[in-house]
Amino acid sequence: MKVGVVVFPGSNCDHDVYHAFSHVLDCEAMFLWHGDETIHGCDLVVLPGGFAYGDYLRAGALAALSPVMSAVRRHAREGGLVLGICNGFQVLLEAGLLPGAMRRNQGLRFLCQDVYLRVERNDLPFTSRLRVGQVLRLPIAHAEGNYEDSPERLDALEDRRQVVFRYCGPDGSICAFDAELNPNGAARAIAGIANEQGNVFGLMPHPERSVESLLGNSDGLAMLAGTVASLTPLGEARA
Amino acid sequence: MIQARVTVYPRREILDPQGKAIGDALSRLGFQGVVSVRAGKSFEIELDSAEVSGARRQLEDMCERLLANTVVEDYEIEILGEDGR
Amino acid sequence: MIQARVTVYPRREILDPQGKAIGDALSRLGFQGVVSVRAGKSFEIELDSAEVSGARRQLEDMCERLLANTVVEDYEIEILGEDGR
């Protein structure tokens, strides 16, 4: 079981993701260079947060064109697991591996704060260690997390149960129009979505920043540990 | 040499928080009768190309593949001039 | 009703990291002969105003005070049409 962390020029959470998988979850992890057209046989590919290519033009737009993305596409087509965090989620949207698009936060400002997330489904490898309806507290740090798509496509997204996480209150209550609960104004309070097959998952919050109690929050651990476990023979956890 | 301008706007049906914010700010500054503001991007592109029709096709291709995210954005192409200005 | 478009670009002598990044990306995508790209902003503004000259003056004022940062940006005003399209 090997985790690959893609390094785009401008990725800045690549070391954080590597640290979480390699040092906290104790699995084999390696960096994947944006310019190489291979993922070196990794089982899980993570697109980390940051500002790939400065997020110039649109967040994730320029990174989506990198050679490594064709390898990531192939991996996804073959059912391999792909996880996009923050900027990585934006790259997956721009690459068309996930539906929809990101707009600037409704307040037009970068936001770094904790948010509450409600788990909408736990039948995915990424959420196998979570309970439906469970509330997680995770940090966000982005300027463009305002998820958007046409009403029809949003309906389709819901029908196919592709919404995995929603912004919510501490009690799990959802109000898409409450700027406190849904600070970036995402449509239908969407914080994370998966593709139809459920092997490609993107979310704006940062689970890798919340895996050590030393830093005051380990709500992200179960998500990453579950993802790893789902890939480990007999699904037994390494963490 | 061909000078072109590509303009990219959020689709009409999709809300445009930036445009709205700017409209509000203009009103706060005391500007009367601002009905609506849409905020988009503009790219001025200089192409080393001889004939306009080919350049236009190339620009459309650029928009589809990179300059615009057609999920939420529309684009528009203007040829400003040939052989520079 | 007057429809106007304001285009704001970084001044020519000033570094335009975004334009540079986009130009590089277009070349990586295999687009030939992209000489230069400048990345700017575009605002489509609808004004509830009768006469063009007044509207133009108002728009200039908007640019100076809000839409453009004249320390680093130049702006351009076009009147697209009157009484809507």
Next chain:
Amino acid sequence: MSGPSVTPSSTASPPPRLPNEPAVTPALAAERGLSGEEYGQLRAILGRDPSWTELGVASALWSEHCSYKSSKVYLREFPTSGPRVLQGPGENAGVVDVGHGWVAVFKMESHNHPSYIEPYQGAATGVGGILRDIFTMGARPIACLNALRFGEIDAPRMRYLIDGVVRGVGDYGNCFGVPTVGGETAFHRCYNGNILVNAFALGVARHDEIFKARASGAGNPILYAGSRTGRDGIHGATMASESFDIESEAKRPTVQVGDPFTEKILLEACLEAMKTGAIVAIQDMGAAGLTSSTFEMAGRGGTGMRLDLEKVPLREPGLSPYEMMLSESQERMVVLAKRGREEEVERVFRRWGLEIAEIGEITDGGRALLCFHGETYADIPIEPLTEQAPVYRRPTAPPPDLAARWEAPTLPEIGHPVETLERLLDTPDFGSKRWIWRQYDHTVRTNTVRGPGGDAAVVRLKGTPSALALTADVNPIYCQLDPERGGMQAVAEAVRNLACVGAEPVGLTDCLNFGNPQNPHVAWQLQQSVLGLSAACRALDVPVISGNVSLYNETQTESGPQSIYPTPAVAMVGLIPLLGHLPESHFEQAGDRILLLGRDRAEFGGSAWLRLLHDLEQGRPPEVDLDAESKLALLLRELIGAGLLSTAHDLSEGGLAIAAAEACFGRRLGARLEVSTPLELFSETQARALVACPPAHSIEILRAAERHGVPAREIGEVGGDDLAFEVGGETFRAPVARLEAIWERALPKALGL
């Protein structure tokens, strides 16, 4: 000023002139900021009239910003050595040993004038500049602070400046990927025409990874890496050395635009290239770009150099040698490689998509030859220019009204202490700064143990049991009333903030923001502040390892030049050798006992209460008892080390009332405090901290305090929904929820948001 050693020039006649280049005259030299005396010194060094390019180089190197000519004599006062200090002032940043084979590299820089002209780009490039200073040393930046001083929010342009600066600081650091974990924000009319933007960065490296900017090895190639050169910020260094007049719009240089994306890949490329072993020295291009970087590198190493300027990568055609030498385009590095191994370095930069070009080489003989298409445009001995820059001991004079300033203020009635507190919390000065720091990524790099919102920030050192603590402090009101005490107080408060998270100071960096040093009163302020800072550093055992001086912070107004208050901003780094249980800066647990450490005195000189509620800036600021400060710090570290405290929050501006209120907000826990008089709540007596602990620990804490000779007493208890002050027999109370709402809204409200 010190006489230069006159090296006779090899070229008798001045180098050639480009068609559009002016002939150099004393008048032109004066325009470029060289005094008659300095121009004479330059002619003596050259043994002839300088060329236009030589004049540009000299005026940049001898500008206040690059040469510290007016401040050098004072800076010598600073204690700069200590057992942990590996590199003191003089390099791009200071270096201290923090154990386990790691070193901490840090520095603070000002970007005041550019931020006033264009707040977004000014602040952004300020952050970019300080980050380059850190990774130039071979260290990876792991945390930033920013110390901001704005004018009154209602002053012209001020909301625009605040918004632009905050966005600029945020966007640059966020994109680069360094957490901004703390800082300071203050508002005062003295900054209405000259805001202060001071950026601090901290990096870490292994002992053997440290790089210095010291040239050596004739024949070694000088490489240019990073962004291309444009006409950005030409004369930036000289501008930063002139006072600000209303027409400065006119002589405004092309604004420097920051490109944090390029900076980020420049960081990765530099750190990777350093590992090749093919790099001799490396230096970022900051103020006076190519000039200061190459001359300082060669000057430090006592070598010469030849630059072939036609090889400098340009963004726009037609730059003259003069413009190339003085451009302040951002995100550029000078890399000195080992001859024959330059490809190893170039390969790394190209892999990261960065441009790199050989633009010259190191030579023997100590002269700088600046060539352009084969012609020599400058031929100058380097060492006299860099190491023997003019030094001034400007005349100093205390302000005539000092005695009057120090007269004890007549104290108004406090009235209802809780209402007074509410009115203080409702000011942008005391209101929460969350609106600002929530726009800064403060959790990236997953080291942030304590982010903004408390006393000191804390970042853990991955791979060690240790952590580093950071804080930025200074009280310009104190400094205005008594610059020496103000200087002492800044250091003392920083030490106190560190002690509240159990950290021991390892070093300090400063930004000395002052007015025009040619004004004797300003020179006096500078001298006195440095005396105060130095005395406190010695007493509290904190070496000064780096810093920056920003003078001429004054505005020409109809009513003559207006200097800012003396603002010697201090940023201090502390070490937590063994990161264990840390107290919060807020109350944690109902039932906890509240203790006040430190002695009570009624001191209101320069207090926030008088300034903000009674518009009175009067009296001598609180006494700074350095012995008491060091005892308090020792005590706090011991108590925290023993895990006895659930809360520790220092008392500073606003005194006990503000500290108590802030402590209630974190978990929205009420508290009851007993004081003998309302005044006691707002006194700003130093060397004090508020702590809370489980009842069982109270006795032990009091005993420890006695052992350390720190006065201490139990003054209340945590719990309930109200903050209640028991004054004499009377109780004044307010719901914490209401106080917190006022405090949270104060700044956004003042900004009209």
